[in-house]
Structure formats: structure tokens, C-alpha cells
Amino acid sequence: MAWCAVLALALGFGSTGEARAGAWTLEESHGQVILQTGAYYSNSEFGPSYDLYASRPYSKVEVTLVLEYGATDWLTLIAAPQFLAVDLGDPYPSSYAGPGYSDVGARVRLFSNETYVVSAQAVGRFPGTGNSASAAAVGYEDAEVDLRLLAGASFTLFGKASYLDVEVAQRLRFGPPPDEFRFDATLGVRVAERWQMLLQSFNVISQGAGEGPFFGDSYEYYKVQMGAAYDWSAALTLQLAVVGTWFARNAPQENGVVLSALYRF
Numbered sequence: 177m178a179w180c181a182v183l184a185l186a187l188g189f190g191s192t193g194e195a196r197a198g199a200w201t202l203e204e205s206h207g208q209v210i211l212q213t214g215a216y217y218s219n220s221e222f223g224p225s226y227d228l229y230a231s232r233p234y235s236k237v238e239v240t241l242v243l244e245y246g247a248t249d250w251l252t253l254i255a256a257p258q259f260l261a262v263d264l265g266d267p268y269p270s271s272y273a274g275p276g277y278s279d280v281g282a283r284v285r286l287f288s289n290e291t292y293v294v295s296a297q298a299v300g301r302f303p304g305t306g307n308s309a310s311a312a313a314v315g316y317e318d319a320e321v322d323l324r325l326l327a328g329a330s331f332t333l334f335g336k337a338s339y340l341d342v343e344v345a346q347r348l349r350f351g352p353p354p355d356e357f358r359f360d361a362t363l364g365v366r367v368a369e370r371w372q373m374l375l376q377s378f379n380v381i382s383q384g385a386g387e388g389p390f391f392g393d394s395y396e397y398y399k400v401q402m403g404a405a406y407d408w409s410a411a412l413t414l415q416l417a418v419v420g421t422w423f424a425r426n427a428p429q430e431n432g433v434v435l436s437a438l439y440r441f
Contacts, residue, residue: 251283261273271310282298360376361377376401376419398421
């Protein structure tokens with residue numbers, strides 16, 4: 177999944193206990209580094225009528241290094257190189273291992289007060305697969321632009337510091353894949369001094385069909401991710417989450433585990 181959707185999980189709460197989510201920008205001259213690893217597997221697929229059936233198995237590992245830096249209090253710069261490994265099973269085994277997408281962009285704060293924040297984000301995504309000629313690299317071979325509007329709110333839920341982060345995005349994809357509408361949401365709750373629980377939803381709807389044999393049909397998929405984060409120190413947060421596709425059309429039923437470590441500076 178796109179790192180920008182998982183970034184809300186990575187930000188979580190500041191060391192002061194104040195609830196913060198992906199819509200917030202970083203303070204000037206402050207930054208953070210997030211090392212995120214996701215391992216995913218699928219051997220079934222949702223068909224055109226949302227029915228689930230057995231399909232070609234595949235496994236995928238994504239390792240992404242997300243760098244964020246506050247150029248000013250209202251402008252956060254973003255860079256995120258990625259390593260990708262994909263293995264497709266029978267009847268035609270194929271594999272790819274190498275650079276995935278490298279993302280470069282920025283998030284701009286449009287409005288904020290003590291409770292709410294609204295931001296806009298633009299990220300260019302540049303593929304590293306090159307001319308791999310591998311079926312395992314399909315979907316990772318063309319440039320993309322992610323234009324995103326983010327809104328966050330801090331509040332108290334059952335006496336616990338909490339936040340809600342909601343993001344809507346237009347994903348412009350160049351080449352055979354179709355453009356996509358994306359909607360992501362994160363609920364974070366500080367359940368203990370060092371612990372927070374997170375519930376996330378990632379949703380993608382293609383805007384029609386694309387081109388060629390791999391993108392000849394429109395598609396949509398909806399994922400739920402649940403996890404926990406532990407503040408090892410004021411600067412370091414570790415996280416573990418599980419994710420799965422609970423409903424889709426013309427898309428794999430994908431399940432996985434996400435591990436991440438965040439260092440603030």
C-alpha cells in the first residue's frame with residue numbers, strides 16, 4: 177500500500193502525549209525518519225461480482241524509508257525511496273526484486289487551531305523497476321502523482337487522548353493503469369502512557385479501466401489495518417499491525433503484516 181496512507185499510523189502522538197496525525201505538519205527544523213516493512217500474501221481474488229475465488233498466488237515485500245522535514249512550521253518536505261520484492265506463483269512463475277517507487281513531495285498546512293488541522297499534499301512517484309520485463313513488476317512501472325487533502329482532529333475518547341485523520345486523494349497514473357480515487361482514515365487512541373492503538377481503513381476505486389491485458393477492467397478494494405505502537409523513548413516509536421482486504425472487485429484478497437520504526441529529530 178502507499179506509504180502516505182500508512183504515515184498517519186507512523187506519526188501517531190507526540191512525546192508530550194498530544195494527539196497528532198498525518199494531516200499535521202512538522203515544526204520548523206524538526207524531522208522524522210520512518211523505516212517501514214510490509215509483507216503481504218494472496219492466493220484468492222474478488223471477481224467482477226465481488227465473489228471470492230482461488231487465484232494465482234503471490235507474495236510481496238515492501239521496504240520504505242520515509243524522510244520528513246519541517247522546512248517551516250507550515251511546510252513539510254517528503255522523500256520516500258522503496259525496495260520491492262514480488263513473487264508470482266503458477267501457472268507462470270515470475271519474480272522481481274529491486275527498487276520500487278521513489279516518492280518526492282510536500283505537505284502544506286492550510287488551517288489549524290488547537291483541535292483541528294487541514295493540509296494539502298502533493299507527491300510525485302517515480303518507478304525504479306525500469307524495463308524489467310517481469311510480470312511481477314506490473315503496476316510498478318509507470319510514474320504517478322498523488323494529490324491529497326488531509327484533515328485531522330484531536331479529542332478525548334472514553335477519557336483517552338485520541339485523534340482522527342481523514343484523507344481523500346486523486347492518484348494520477350501514467351501508462352496502462354487507470355487513475356484512482358483514494359480514501360483513507362485513521363483512528364488512534366492513547367490507551368497507556370507509552371502505548372497507542374490504531375484502526376485504519378484504506379480504500380481505492382479505479383476511475384474506469386486502463387489499457388492492456390493487465391488493466392482491462394475497472395477495480396476497487398477496501399482494506400482494514402489494526403495495530404499498536406509503543407514509544408520506546410521520546411524519539412523512537414515502534415509499531416506492529418496486521419492488514420487485510422475485506423471486500424473488493426477485480427482485485428486480490430491480500431493479507432499482511434506491517435512493521436515500522438519512527439525516529440524523531
